[in-house]
Amino acid sequence: MPRHVQTPSDTAHTLLQGDRLSRDFTAVGVEDTVAQALEKLRAHPGTGEVFYCYACDPDGRLVGVVPIRKLIRAGPDERIASLMFTRVVKLPVDASDAVVEDFFVTYRFLAFPVVDADGRIVGVVEMNQFVDAFSDTLFDEVEGRVRDEVYRFVGLPEGEERETRPGRMALKRFPWLLVNIAGGFLAATTTRLFERTVAELVVVSAFIPMVLVLSESLGVQTTAVSVSMVSHGEVDKKVVVREVLAASLAGLMAATVVALLGRFYSPGFGFPLALFVAVTVSATLASCLGGVLPFLFKRLKVDPHLASAPLVLAVSDNVTLLAYFGLVTRLLL
Incomplete structure (x- = not known):
């Protein structure tokens, strides 16, 4: 789970209040075939890179995610239900910038779906929209891990x-x-x-x-x-x-x-x-x-x-x- 604990100052600015929530995403049905899903992608090409395809149930609730590379390699008659990952890491619409940054550092995904209170997808937030904000945190974490590895290899105890x-x-x-x-x-x-x-x-x-x-x-x-x-x-x-x-x-x-x-x-x-x-x-x-x-x-x-x-x-x-x-x-x- 993310390690960040919210404080009152964290909640002052959320995804819905900023310009980092993108509506540029493709949602497909769980029972759609790969051919149908690819057709929907072509119909809505968007303006940026597409990393994931989001699977929704008949009520519009997000229930799965399919990486685009997996979708492309699958047969045209395969169902989305057989390809999707059901353990979806998603963000609520009221997530603060600090929470979003912590998600990227913790999970290392390229994008996260954002859902409302009913579990319906309302947008996505991509890594490049937050890269400047969390790059220092990620660099410090990696630098610390590499430093510990070097210290131990040359004979210096941990800590x-x-x-x-x-x-x-x-x-x-x-x-x-x-x-x-x-x-x-x-x-x-x-x-x-x-x-x-x-x-x-x-x-x-x-x-x-x-x-x-x-x-x-x-x-x-x-x-x-x-x-x-x-x-x-x-x-x-x-x-x-x-x-x-x-x-x-x-x-x-x-x-x-x-x-x-x-x-x-x-x-x-x-x-x-x-x-x-x-x-x-x-x-x-x-x-x-x-x-x-x-x-x-x-x-x-x-x-x-x-x-x-x-x-x-x-x-x-x-x-x-x-x-x-x-x-x-x-x-x-």
Whole structure:
């Protein structure tokens, strides 16, 4: 239901008192066929866009709505009664401007029918007649929702922007920083295990940032798609698989470029081959993790926005370093 509560000032200006109520609409009978309804539309083309056809009973009361696109696609002998939506969202003639604006923001329809006290349609009000009035409200609502999504994805808890105490803000953020610290410590340990390789082959260190950033980028991209699906409750396995395959293929292409660049720094083929395999493996693993972890966390009742990205980065970084150092050590030392 609309969220607006009327105040005395809201009722000072209603639809019937303004110029926003349009009489440019087409009403058809419930028992009319599609062919008859289209004929009535042609007979009264109107001056603006037509979004809906309004179905009335023999007494003229509004009982259903048929979108024009649905009417056009239907067979000529089909009855309006079989096509119409019977749960009609309608406005009373004494609705204030504030109520009408709230209807557009709440229901997102292109137009609303307006009925009198007996339920008979007397006109319509279209979105373009109110767009200037409610666009700021709609923009603020969408902007707030997008801001919350971005905050959560980068690790900020819900409601962070309303928190005024720095100490509580720090405590909310700290747990996920521990995940980053743990991942970084494991990466440092992995690098220490291959200290001899790094010492003897300086070029290995030069390519570490490039190898890591590729897997991180692809992992975060796939995570963003999966988290969005979880948030909206629109889980489609085919989309997830397609996203993982696309990210893996992009990783393979990036691995080829990195291997060619590595050839400029190493006379043989061992180092470029190590770069190619390491980037390919890490990119594929990061993509798979990004596609799966958000759904796993959702099942475990953990916020996927907060948990997915840090773990994807930590795991992909360490697997990348293991593959990279291991291959370089075996191929060149």
